[in-house]
Amino acid sequence: MAEEKNRKVKIAEKILDKNDLMAAVNRELLSAKGIFSINLISSPGAGKTTILEYMAGYFGPRMAVIEGDIQTRRDAERVERAGCPAVQIETGGACHLDALAVKKALESIDLDAENLDLLAIENVGNLICPSGYDLGENMKIGLLSVPEGDDKVMKYPSLFSTVDVFLINKIDLAPYLDFDVDRAIEECRNMNPDVTVFTLSAKTGEGMDDFCIFLESNFH
């Protein structure tokens, strides 16, 4: 029994190693092109695509987007309508993106396009699996929305203890719900002292320009 358990651990390590190697290839390629990259992770419906639509209005063709979903091209179409190029990955069932899928998607993006500063990757909606896969991004961003409840920070530590940036979205709904913003931020900082936090409403635009300016400050 104990032997079988050990064998399972070894296999899991091997798969992650392969992903890490591919992530390093992506990171090197993007860095060589002078493109800053972010990996946006949240549960389904927290507002990832709405945030990217706002960002498409702010950055225009300075941003390209890779959309990850199990099925449909809907999010890529939304972002394209909002004003920037987008490529859709349909995972066909996988609950997260991996570095190889991103590498293939990068082949459909003109990385030499003039003024391209930012690659935004919207991961498959899920608070668990995406947190374990480096895609080669420069910045990992975890997003929680007000209707989900402030307790989710501590319930999903694999994500919120490892993100560079913690976004709280749908702040326009705070007056109607019992989400404790201070508690969510405090619990995230307890696990992750260096995390940068923004409270936003992608719907009303509150906090969005500050977030975009912060991203810009990281461009090469």
Ligand SMILES: Nc1nc2c(ncn2[C@@H]2O[C@H](COP(=O)(O)OP(=O)(O)O)[C@@H](O)[C@H]2O)c(=O)[nH]1
């Ligand atoms: N009230 C409110 N609704 C939002 C906000 N951001 C997104 N939504 C809504 O939440 C729903 C899911 O958003 P979407 O961007 O598709 O989430 P995703 O699945 O994380 O990409 C949509 O109906 C959005 O209009 C926000 O800041 N406030």
Ligand SMILES: [Mg+2]
């Ligand atoms: Mg989406």
